[in-house]
């Protein structure tokens with residue numbers, strides 16, 4: 001497992017004339033790292049910077065020792081945005097066959113990805129008729145076709161019921177156990193305890209960093225939501 005999949009140094013991003021990320025420093029290693037913060041705090045912007053699709057106003061983003069977005073990283077990063085990236089009118093198998101052709105990977109990779117996300121029984125189902133969780137898993141399967149070393153997942157569990165959320169988090173841990181660095185964002189604080197490491201973000205800054213247990217201990221708070229509030233208050237004082 002790579003110690004530091006991602007290194008972010010002094011990152012500034014401006015969007016729509018506003019400073020969205022400010023002097024951000026960050027490293028991401030193995031396991032499941034969660035990025036938690038309220039809507040609009042800059043989570044998607046940071047993820048876009050990691051995958052190399054965000055214009056930077058300053059600083060550097062390095063992934064596996066290469067500048068984010070550079071060609072050698074193309075096959076090593078899987079990115080799932082908030083919008084589903086699969087076609088609703090195609091079946092799971094048809095979607096994956098299509099993307100496999102685009103990406104130049106073979107049938108065996110399609111079969112592996114379908115099994116990884118546990119959609120084997122739904123291969124021939126049209127995506128538009130599947131549940132939200134199944135559709136999320138179909139999008140994730142596309143991202144897994146190239147066996148990425150870094151998975152960047154932007155709010156993959158939004159709108160899902162607790163059982164589906166639990167199943168998806170179990171899947172993220174299986175992928176991390178297989179060696180991928182998994183970086184997942186959420187604005188739902190109760191997902192915090194599912195992460196190996198937690199980054200708490202507010203207004204474009206990382207205000208907390210540690211295991212969920214460490215963050216609770218540091219603040220003396222009973223849960224991550226209370227810890228987040230305690231850190232915000234200490235920050236403002």
Ligand SMILES: Nc1ncnc2c1ncn2[C@@H]1O[C@H](COP(=O)(O)OP(=O)(O)OP(=O)(O)O)[C@@H](O)[C@H]1O
Pocket residue numbers: 015016017020037038039040041042043044045046187
């Ligand atoms: N296309 C855009 N043009 C200009 N400003 C944008 C654009 N997209 C986002 N922003 C601004 O950048 C800031 C951060 O947005 P971002 O999407 O990174 O937040 P987020 O934490 O991912 O939010 P959410 O949880 O709602 O997805 C917000 O203030 C938003 O208004």
